[in-house]
Amino acid sequence: MNVRSAIHVASAAVFSATLALATLALTATPPATAADTIDPVADAKAFQKYFTTKFPKLKLEDFVNGPYSMDEGMHRQWEEKEQFPPYEFSLDMGKELFAKPFKNGKSFADCFANGGIGIRQNYPYFDEKEGKVVTLELALNRCREANGEAPFSYVKDEMAALTAYMAFTSRGKPFDIKIPNDPRALAAYQNGKQYFYTRRGQLNFSCATCHVQSPGERIRAEVLAPALGLLNAMPIYRSEWSGMGTISRRFTTCNSQIRGVPLEPQADEYRDLEYYLSYVSNGLPISGPGARP
Amino acid sequence: MASTIRVRATASGETTEVQALIQHPMDSGFVKDAKGEIIPPHFIRELTFEYDGKSVFVADWGAAVSKDPYVKFSFKGGKKGEDLKISWVDNQGQSDTTTAKIQ
Amino acid sequence: MMACAPLEILMTITDNGFSATRRLILQGVAAVALVGPGNLGFGLAPAFAAANDKYPEDAFKAKGDADAIKALYGKAAEPSDKVKLDAPEIAENGAVVPISVSTTLADVTSISFLVSENPNALAASYRIPAGTMPSVANRLKMAKTSNVIAIVEAGGKLYSATKEVKVTVGGCGG
Numbered sequence: 370m371n372v373r374s375a376i377h378v379a380s381a382a383v384f385s386a387t388l389a390l391a392t393l394a395l396t397a398t399p400p401a402t403a404a405d406t407i408d409p410v411a412d413a414k415a416f417q418k419y420f421t422t423k424f425p426k427l428k429l430e431d432f433v434n435g436p437y438s439m440d441e442g443m444h445r446q447w448e449e450k451e452q453f454p455p456y457e458f459s460l461d462m463g464k465e466l467f468a469k470p471f472k473n474g475k476s477f478a479d480c481f482a483n484g485g486i487g488i489r490q491n492y493p494y495f496d497e498k499e500g501k502v503v504t505l506e507l508a509l510n511r512c513r514e515a516n517g518e519a520p521f522s523y524v525k526d527e528m529a530a531l532t533a534y535m536a537f538t539s540r541g542k543p544f545d546i547k548i549p550n551d552p553r554a555l556a557a558y559q560n561g562k563q564y565f566y567t568r569r570g571q572l573n574f575s576c577a578t579c580h581v582q583s584p585g586e587r588i589r590a591e592v593l594a595p596a597l598g599l600l601n602a603m604p605i606y607r608s609e610w611s612g613m614g615t616i617s618r619r620f621t622t623c624n625s626q627i628r629g630v631p632l633e634p635q636a637d638e639y640r641d642l643e644y645y646l647s648y649v650s651n652g653l654p655i656s657g658p659g660a661r662p
Numbered sequence: 663m664a665s666t667i668r669v670r671a672t673a674s675g676e677t678t679e680v681q682a683l684i685q686h687p688m689d690s691g692f693v694k695d696a697k698g699e700i701i702p703p704h705f706i707r708e709l710t711f712e713y714d715g716k717s718v719f720v721a722d723w724g725a726a727v728s729k730d731p732y733v734k735f736s737f738k739g740g741k742k743g744e745d746l747k748i749s750w751v752d753n754q755g756q757s758d759t760t761t762a763k764i765q
Numbered sequence: 766m767m768a769c770a771p772l773e774i775l776m777t778i779t780d781n782g783f784s785a786t787r788r789l790i791l792q793g794v795a796a797v798a799l800v801g802p803g804n805l806g807f808g809l810a811p812a813f814a815a816a817n818d819k820y821p822e823d824a825f826k827a828k829g830d831a832d833a834i835k836a837l838y839g840k841a842a843e844p845s846d847k848v849k850l851d852a853p854e855i856a857e858n859g860a861v862v863p864i865s866v867s868t869t870l871a872d873v874t875s876i877s878f879l880v881s882e883n884p885n886a887l888a889a890s891y892r893i894p895a896g897t898m899p900s901v902a903n904r905l906k907m908a909k910t911s912n913v914i915a916i917v918e919a920g921g922k923l924y925s926a927t928k929e930v931k932v933t934v935g936g937c938g939g
Contacts (some may be wrong), residue, residue, distance in 0.1 A: 436865035449863040450904070453683045455730050457668055561834050592854075592935030611729050662857040677898065692884065707820055718897050724825040726880060726888035726906045728861045734902040735891070758898065 407555045409648055412562065416649040420597040423584070433601035433656040435594030439585035443622050447660065456533060456606035456658040459613045463534030466527055471516040477531070480512035488537035489532075490655050493644045494547060502557050502640040505532055506617055523634035524621065529604045529628040536603065536657030544601065544655065546648040561645030564638050565596075570629025571627060576642075591662060593655035594622060598650050600643065602659025616643055669762040671746045678764055680711060681721070682731050682748060701718035704754055708729065708736025712747040713740055740764050789909035792876035823886050830879040830914055833887040834923070837877060842916050842923035845870070850915040850926040856907060859932040866915040866926070875918035882911030907932045 420432060424439075431438045437447040467485065468547075470476045478484035492505035503511075509531055510520035521527040548554050566574045576596065579588060586594035603614045614622075617634035620642065624631035632639055666685040671678055684706065691703030703719040709731075718737040740746070742764055749759035823835035834842060852864040866876055876899065877890040888905045899917065907913075910931045917924045 376741070428931055442853055442855055443857050446857045449865075449902070450732075450861065452734070453670065453681050453732055455683075455861070457683060458685045458730065608861045611860060688906075717892075719892055719894070720892040722820050722825075722890040722892070724885060724888055726883050726885070728904040728906055730894075732902075732904045734865075735897065735899065737897040739896060 371438075397512055407559045409555070409558055410416050413649045417597060417652075419581070420584070420595050429652065430654050432595055432598035432650075433653055433659075433662060435602060435659075436592040439594070441590045443662070446640055450660055453606075454606070454660050456604075456613060456660060459530045459604075459606065460537055460658060461534050462527075463530035463532070463537075463538040464609065467534050471513070471630070473516050475516050477509065480515070485535060486538045487519075487542065489535045489657070490542045490545050491547075493647060494638060495549055495551065495557060495644070497549060497551060497554075498548065500553050501637070502633065502644045504537065504616070504640055504643050506615055507635050507640065510555075523615060524618035525610075525612060525614055528617075529615050531615065532604045532615055533658035535657055540565060541654050541658070544647055544651045544652055545655055546644065548648060552620070557593055558645055558648060559643045560638065561641035561643070564642045570624065570627035572627040574627040596646065598653045600646050600655050601650060602656045602661070604657060604660045605661045607661045665760045666758045667748050667750070667760040667762075669746065669748055669760065671740070671762055671764040673740050673742045673764050677736045677738055678713075678746075679734070679736045680730070680746065682711075683730060683733045684708075684709070684750060684758075685730055686750075686752065688723075688725065688727055688729045688731055692725075704752060706750045708754045709733070709750040710748070711735075711750075713737065713744070769887050821887075821890060824890070825885060827887065828885060830881050830886040830912075833879055833885070834877075834916060837887065837890060837917060838875075840896050840923055843924035844926065845917075845924035846914065846926075848915055848917050848924050848926035850913065852913050852928050852930050855931045855933065859907045859909070861904050862907050862913075862930060862932075863902065863904050863932055864913055864915075864930075865900070866917070867898075867900035868917050868919070868920035868924070870917055870924060872920040874916055875916075876901050877916040877918075878899070878903065878905060879914040880905060880907050881914065883908050886914075907908070 380405070403434075408562070417429070421429065423428070424432075427438055434444075437444045467477050479505075483490055489505060492508070493502045496503045506523055506528055509528065513520050521531075548558050567578045568578070579593050580596035580599060583593050586593055600616060602621070604613055605619070606613050610618075618637065620639050621634060622629035668683045668685075670681045686706050687704055688706065689701050691700065693701050695701050703725055705725045705727065706723050709723065710717060711719040719735050723732055734739040744764050745761050746764055747759065747761050748764065749757065752756045768791050812904065821837050824833050827833040827836050831841075834840075847870050848864050848866065848868045850864070853862065856862040866878070866880060868876075873893050875892055878888045879886045880888050883906070889903055893899055900920070905913075907930060910929070910933075912927050913930050915926045
């Protein structure tokens, strides 16, 4: 899979050098007033720099392995399981499902550039006609509905298998999310960023609380993944789920776990969140499908 | 129907290394479903590997083997292009078998 | 080191080791049959056979590891540093713990894995015919922190290695 370097285990009290940036990251960002205050390019640079500074021994591409790049013991267990990974069955099912024609004779390949092969790294994208962010999961179900088929559940099973296959055909390709020079696209990006940094739920956590402030540390017994590269391994086979789950699954369950009310899969905020998180990981390779604890 | 058995058998020098991943719920009988009812035990009991008409490895499994079970072992012999036969039987009488070529 | 908010954390506890969210839909099989093929009913596996030819029914039913080993092999094992047991110190998840064993002992006929704190200690037992290497890797379920015991039957005698593996409750996820 990916090139692995020496594993850096984050120490518990590394805040001084990054405190300023972390504090900025944890407060809700001020509402965007004019388009010129939104600067995704600068954001992505600062985002990546924050993590590479925090974990100097990791290569940029290592971040896509989430908790496995944060802890040596976990890395070994993951390596052993990757020899014959648990997502193999889902991947095979995805390949079959992708090729299977709809009742009207068309197939998924007709809905995507390059027949859907090797394009995962371009999602999500901003659809200027619709004026909204379109994710891969959304595009897949829209393809089905446009061809007279019922949509799949967004969280697992067929959707996980399909996105697993499409991710697999893009393995190694760097995330290449584009934000067109369109105030609506910038607003969607900013909306996603705002969601990421806003505290919510009974536990009052933001995504950043765990994934920016505490990567490599433990929340109860789990080692936290860094936000950089967070979506590159999706969809994932989680031991905890004893099965596959999509980005939709992870967003909704994460909301539940911090005791907030999850949104519907593919709600606008989730689409914008995926847009933001993918953009700031531009340049990091797609590694999906992946395995996680 | 696609086989539940995935195999990678690689001959290298005098030995052949075999890895198998099998699609099976391996339900232990200790877990309840969403309604609060026990999901009955459903797990592979015996998994056999045969080469050249002889048994080269037999796994006797209980419910504590993980879902979608995996096993790895090696045996002396085994030539590239030859067949390896793998079969399993579970506690509910279901079974599957496949033949894989040694790479 | 806890990063959670301090008070009243009632995280959903996953049923470590045995959680399953899906199951195969059975085709009309209501009763669970625990009698395997070729099982002659109530007899114990022969105590001195080099390798049991039948599925070790009673050994899998035994609770503790000592009883399971006795049912399986009819003798006790002595610890040996020639049995190399590889298992993580902290399992990433109790449902899928990668554990392997290898040994330099000669004439190995059987290798078994036990998880002491599981409801039934015996997890897996492998028959090693002549010509097969004495080395096995598998993935086991662990209900909680427990000793993992590897047993190697070599030259008619039993040898063991033990390692404690910590299994913790998962938190919010990584």
